[in-house]
Amino acid sequence: MNQETKGMLFGLFGVMAFGLTLPMTKIVVPYLDPIFIALGRSSFATIIAIFLLLKFTTTIPNKKQILQLIIVALGVVIGFPIFTTYAMQSVPASHGAIVVGILPLATAIAGAIIAKEKPSFSFWLVSLIGTILVVSYTLLQGNGSFHEADIALFIAVVSVSIGYAVGGRLSKELGGWQVICWALVISFPFIIVPTIEYAPQNLFDFPISTYFGFLYLTLISQLFGFFLWYKGLAMGGIVRVSQIQLVQTFITMIASVILLNELIDWQMIVFAILVVSSVWVGKKMPIQQKV
Secondary structure (H helix, E strand, C coil), X not given: CCHXXXXXXXXXXXXXXXXXXXXXXXXXXXXXXXHHHHHHHHHHHHHHHHHHHHHHCCCCCCHHHHHHHHHHHHHHHHHHHHHHHHHCCCCCHHHHHHHHHHHHHHHHHHHHHHCCCEECHHHXXXXXXXXXXXXXXXXXXXXXCCCHHHHHHHHHHHHHHHHHHHHHHXXXXXXXXXXXXXXXXXXXXXXXXXXXXXXXXXXXXXXXXXXXXXXXXHHHHHHHHHHHHHHHHHHHCHHHHHHHHHHHHHHHHHHHHHHHCCCCCHHHHHHHHHHHHHHHHHHCCCEECCC
């Protein structure tokens, strides 16, 4: 098994973990403040990150790496959780799955710019078609206009794609698990205060599903899923491995049906298949890696 294939496999496991993020957020958002959900999951994940860093490494990032880690933190620790949590207050998780379907393209663009990878013209053409499909879907769902939640989801996609690309590149130097752990530690002084401020007064007055959902967001979505994802990006190339996110739309939609009893209409299915197909075709287009 070559390096790129291994990277794709690690990326797939990471995407499988991230695929449940929106449904789990939808489960907890009726009971917890959105700010607490978004930043609280990172605050609790930081406790585990500190333990791992103390136990398994003594390497301190240099100044250049710290600057990159700040960008990662802004994208994956703060930006994506906040904007997706806001969106899940007003739209179904299955709807969010379609909008987040442009994440492979966004990550590919970020990877091309940041990691200086060079996808072919045909790759960009197919990816653009996928983006047009996603925009068309959101317009149809919104009767010709974007919902505020759609705007939040688009911002979330942009922020996390940059965090993915910078983190994927940095993973070649620090290792994937260290990247997310250091990003959490760096962000901790800025997120702990609002986490405490917006924390629920009574921690024992929620359905069991709320605790399970928040635990999943903390351990998997905000921490261990990134171990796999960043390792995959580092091994297989950011642009190439980013395309494995095409399956995330289906995972999220299936999870939304099973966990939330959401209804999937024919329009959603058609657009999901078209978006995933466009990205799948783009996966086969040549990409020149930076040597």
